[in-house]
Amino acid sequence: MRWKNADYSGWGRAIVAHGEIARPERMSALDSLLSDAMVPAIGMLRSYGDAALNSAGRVIDMTRLDRMLSFDPATGILETEAGTRIGDIAAAFAPRGWLPAVMPGTGFATVGGCIAQDVHGKNHHHAGSFCQHVLSLTLRQAGGAVEVSPDKTPELFRATAGGLGQTGVIVAARLRLVPCKGDVMVVTERRIEGWDEFLGRLDASQATYTVGWLDATARGAALGRGILEEGETGSGLMPRKVTHRKIPLDAPDFALSKPIVRLFNNAYYRRVPESGRTVVRPIGDFFFPLDKIHDWNRLYGKRGFHQFQCVVPIGAAPALRDMLEAVARSALASPLAVLKRMGPGRSGYLSFPMEGYTLAVDFRNTAEARELVQRLEEMTAAAGGRLYFAKDSLARSSGVQGMYDEHGPWREAVEKADPAGHLATDLVRRLKLRSGS
């Protein structure tokens, strides 16, 4: 198995690493790559910043270890290699009446990446986080493979779930899928006129899946206007056709200038009639709406972009409103701003979720954007909230450490699992997560 030198980056493309990458196809090849020393694993590089980068050395690309190994239709338990993509599991099993219990907003994320970030979906308020549906996983550590489960090895499990790959290479997992009606979604979309109405609707929603798109350029009385989508799985219905597109080039700077984004956001808001509507959509179109535009990250130009995502407790919702106001007042227009309600579910010491509201906003990579994100990070800390490591590329160590109360137990478990520090990545070093100072 050969190591290849390459430049690679996270989805935001704002930080580029250079290093050696190997892409094993068999477990035996993975074993031989790890025979001298442990190496961090990467999935589809859908984390935005530097969580999956190791500019100090090598990484192992797990995406060819993507075989689904067994499925029990009586229990819905799927055993799969860690490089399998969530969207492929959904596409294979939804027609048979099963879905991954939790799916992030991209179907390209791998099972290993979903475990290492303990990802959440549009049903977090009901279903909790991804690792709450992981029955066990196989972790390759320096001494060989170990089986890890919430009941038999709770500390190692909690350090691995959302643990940024620092306890070992996840090679396979047993996931509990959930029953679904079929492979289409029945989605009710309604316009929301402002911030208070949005929170009220999110709180009151009884739907299995909910997600809010915000017009982050709207101000004054319209601040917080957007579209609420509520979805249920369905069957026997014809979904509308989805066209797949590709962004062939890095877009020029003016493509996301404020007047253009304002026009886009206004049209996007008005595409849903005032009275709302219910539509039938293919399952992937609802769960992974951006995946149908290949390389959409190129829309932000060649300098890339940053995504800010935080969660704040329910009582701190006014702070989130202030953040949205700061975004709307800035000259930095964002076409992509998402608001979701979260429940308390989380599995790992460093899992992102907390009961409250999560806001995610994308910004082109400019000096003004970096300054604004820093301000938003400070507001998050002051509100008792957290930043999401899957999205972060800009935070500083001092800014994040108080956000995760179980950072201490995570560090101890990681120290035991990888005492030589071979698995550290650029994000772990930037935020000093393993050294703690």
Ligand SMILES: Cc1cc2nc3c(=O)[nH]c(=O)nc-3n(C[C@H](O)[C@H](O)[C@H](O)COP(=O)(O)OP(=O)(O)OC[C@H]3O[C@@H](n4cnc5c(N)ncnc54)[C@H](O)[C@@H]3O)c2cc1C
């Ligand atoms: C359009 C879009 C929408 C998104 N929506 C959501 C969302 O709704 N909810 C959400 O929670 N996240 C969301 N994300 C983030 C995404 O789900 C996570 O970043 C996820 O980790 C990406 O998986 P990946 O396979 O690309 O992992 P990578 O980004 O390649 O790696 C992520 C982390 O996992 C580690 N890792 C990967 N594979 C392994 C392995 N086999 N063993 C050990 N460690 C490993 C890496 O070292 C790194 O620390 C979204 C991302 C995009 C691009």
